[in-house]
Amino acid sequence: MNEAAKTFDGWYVLHDFRTVDWSLWKQAAGDKQASVLREFNHFLSRLDVTQEAKIGSHGLFTILGQKADLMLMTLRPTIDELQEIETSFNKLQIAEYLTPAYSYVSVVELSNYMASGSENPEEDPRIQARLKPILPKWPYVCFYPMDKRRDGSDNWYMLPMDERKELMYSHGKIGRGYAGAVKQIISGSVGFDDWEWGVTLFSQDVLQFKKLVYEMRFDEVSARYGEFGSFYVGQRVELEGIAPFFHV
Numbered sequence: 001m002n003e004a005a006k007t008f009d010g011w012y013v014l015h016d017f018r019t020v021d022w023s024l025w026k027q028a029a030g031d032k033q034a035s036v037l038r039e040f041n042h043f044l045s046r047l048d049v050t051q052e053a054k055i056g057s058h059g060l061f062t063i064l065g066q067k068a069d070l071m072l073m074t075l076r077p078t079i080d081e082l083q084e085i086e087t088s089f090n091k092l093q094i095a096e097y098l099t100p101a102y103s104y105v106s107v108v109e110l111s112n113y114m115a116s117g118s119e120n121p122e123e124d125p126r127i128q129a130r131l132k133p134i135l136p137k138w139p140y141v142c143f144y145p146m147d148k149r150r151d152g153s154d155n156w157y158m159l160p161m162d163e164r165k166e167l168m169y170s171h172g173k174i175g176r177g178y179a180g181a182v183k184q185i186i187s188g189s190v191g192f193d194d195w196e197w198g199v200t201l202f203s204q205d206v207l208q209f210k211k212l213v214y215e216m217r218f219d220e221v222s223a224r225y226g227e228f229g230s231f232y233v234g235q236r237v238e239l240e241g242i243a244p245f246f247h248v
């Protein structure tokens with residue numbers, strides 16, 4: 001019997017990671033650098049207009065470590081808009097100084113493991129707000145992709161719905177212990193990207209990521225069934241932070 005969890009799907013998400021080619025950037029003349037940054041600023045300001053109209057959201061982040069230097073996370077009602085944004089970004093002068101590091105395509109997802117069954121997702125403002133999230137302006141971000149294991153006796157997809165519900169209840173309970181400290185966006189990527197979900201966490205205290213992810217490792221859903229990709233951690237950059245970041 002097909003016991004797939006039902007999902008509510010919201011905005012599409014692109015996580016776009018880039019590495020700065022600092023030697024090339026340093027070779028650019030001061031006025032060239034200024035015009036490149038002006039154009040980049042203008043591009044981001046246009047994204048701000050969309051966000052203010054609440055028909056999308058985005059955040060620019062610096063990424064610590066050598067996996068990438070920057071991540072632009074963008075959410076839109078359609079994947080077509082994300083395609084346009086990616087292409088516009090690639091056409092900017094700044095893109096000449098950035099090399100692609102990683103990307104992730106997914107759609108914000110809520111599943112019915114916890115649902116009471118009576119909800120009409122189209123009309124429930126709380127569900128709508130979670131499916132179409134405006135990214136919190138909190139300083140720290142953590143992103144990683146993950147799968148649920150399908151391996152011999154540890155096969156999430158072979159478990160009956162009731163058992164998965166029970167396990168997800170315990171997962172949610174740990175998560176709720178971090179209410180106010182960590183905000184999470186779970187986006188589904190089956191059929192879109194190499195892993196099954198993207199996990200994006202936001203916090204005002206970077207250490208809370210470690211505490212939450214560590215605590216969850218002991219929960220059966222993660223301990224037994226979680227498979228994880230690479231972790232990216234970084235800091236939000238507002239418009240006024242871009243020039244100092246690129247200053248050489």
Ligand code: 76R
Pocket residue numbers: 005110111113114146148168171172174175176178179182184186197199212213216217222226
């Ligand atoms: O939607 C809800 O909030 C209800 C409960 C809930 C679901 C259904 C929930 C709560 N999650 C759900 C689904 Mn989650 N979550 C992760 C990770 O690192 C790890 O070990 C796992 C990565 C974190 C850190 C996290 C945090 N969650 C999912 C799914 C889809 C599963 C499926 O469909 O099979 C994944 C992949 C996933 C992974 N989760 C919470 C959190 C937190 C903080 C909460 C509490 C949210 C709150 O109630 O405020």
